[in-house]
Every structure is written in C-alpha cells, then in structure tokens.
C-alpha cells in the first residue's frame with residue numbers, strides 16, 4: 355500500500371486536534387484534498403462513531419474498564435477496514451488523531467488493565483497495521499487539563515473528567531512508549547506556542563517523508 359500512515363498522540367489538551375487541522379490544511383494545499391485523509395479515534399467511520407457515542411455518554415459511569423478497552427478496539431477495527439486500509443491503497447496521507455498508543459496509555463496504564471494486555475487485544479483489532487510515524491505531543495498533565503478547562507469546558511467527555519493522577523499515569527505510559535519505539539514515535543514539546551509546535555511537527559514529518567513539506 356503506497357499511502358502514508360501518520361498518527362498523532364498525546365495527553366488531553368496537548369493540542370493534537372489544533373495541530374492536525376493545520377497539518378491537514380497545508381498538506382491539502384501541497385498534494386490536493388483528495389490525497390489527504392483526516393480521521394479521529396474513537397470514531398472515524400459510521401459504525402465507529404456509533405461506538406464513540408456509547409463510550410462518551412456521560413450516563414455510562416458504570417462502564418467496566420475492560421468493556422471500555424474492547425469498545426475502543428472495536429471502533430479501531432472498523433476504522434482500519436472501512437477507512438485506513440482503503441485510504442492507504444489509494445495512496446493517501448492518513449492523519450490519524452489517536453490510535454493504539456492511546457489505548458495502551460489510557461486503558462492499559464490509566465485504567466490499570468496492563469499495557470501488554472491492551473497491546474494484545476489491539477493486535478486482534480488491527481492485525482499488525484501500525485503507523486509509519488507517530489507524532490507524540492508531550493505536555494504536563496495539569497497544563498493540558500487547564501487548556502481544556504479554559505478553551506472547551508463545554509466539550510468535556512467522560513475521560514476528561516478523570517482525576518489528575520489518572521492523566522499523569524497516562525502521560526508516563528506515553529513516555530514509556532516513546533522510549534521503547536524511538537524509530538516510530540517522535541516527541542514534540544507541546545507546551546510551546548501553537549505555531550512553534552506546528553513548525554516542529556512539520557519538520558519531523560519532513561524528516562521521515564522527504565516529499566512532504
């Protein structure tokens with residue numbers, strides 16, 4: 355498959371969505387809209403979006419952690435078969451706002467289900483399909499949550515409401531993944547002004563794919 359698969363990861367409030375929007379716009383200018391695909395997790399396909407609704411329904415406070423992990427993996431499976439594989443076959447640049455690393459950090463570490471266990475569940479879902487490049491936007495948990503509180507307190511989801519210690523555990527898991535997979539995962543300091551973060555992300559993408567940016 356001659357497309358390019360790039361995922362974006364980070365603790366809540368790191369700025370992933372803000373960064374991807376700009377990257378998408380600039381790549382569409384360079385390559386044409388039809389060659390760039392933005393998808394987000396959970397969701398990204400019709401069935402995956404329905405699963406997202408269940409995951410984020412604030413009434414579902416009694417959702418078991420394993421149920422949550424399996425729902426994220428199910429959403430991901432459907433996204434892989436409905437959008438990612440066809441997009442790669444069509445030679446598109448796929449910008450994925452969260453992927454397997456999120457499940458490892460949030461469910462594996464944050465929920466305490468085990469990072470290896472979550473990796474295994476997701477292998478059943480993705481059948482080995484991993485991004486060539488993962489941009490990890492690193493930010494101290496408190497700052498990320500402050501950004502969300504300041505800018506989009508009306509869009510807080512069930513997971514955003516977790517305690518600070520949960521988010522700190524998530525960040526530590528991301529840093530472990532970064533240290534374990536230096537070829538795939540590139541860390542960007544997301545505490546910088548947005549323009550600086552975007553500049554660093556573009557340079558990192560160009561370093562991996564010299565025909566982009």
Ligand SMILES: Nc1ncnc2c1ncn2[C@@H]1O[C@H](COP(=O)(O)OP(=O)(O)OP(=O)(O)O)[C@@H](O)[C@H]1O
Pocket residue numbers: 364365366367368369370371372373501502505506544545546547548549551
């Ligand atoms: N580098 C930055 N400096 C200051 N504010 C930022 C920066 N990046 C993003 N923000 C602001 O922080 C808020 C959260 O950003 P964004 O929604 O992009 O984060 P996110 O990583 O997608 O969060 P989540 O994963 O929870 O969706 C937004 O209102 C955005 O304007």
Ligand SMILES: Cc1cn([C@H]2C[C@H](O)[C@@H](COP(=O)(O)O)O2)c(=O)[nH]c1=O
Pocket residue numbers: 366395396426452453454456457458460461511513514
């Ligand atoms: C893919 C995925 C996401 N999450 C969590 C992380 C966030 O708190 C929310 C939604 O993400 P968004 O970027 O704010 O839209 O869901 C998770 O716990 N596990 C996952 O696999």
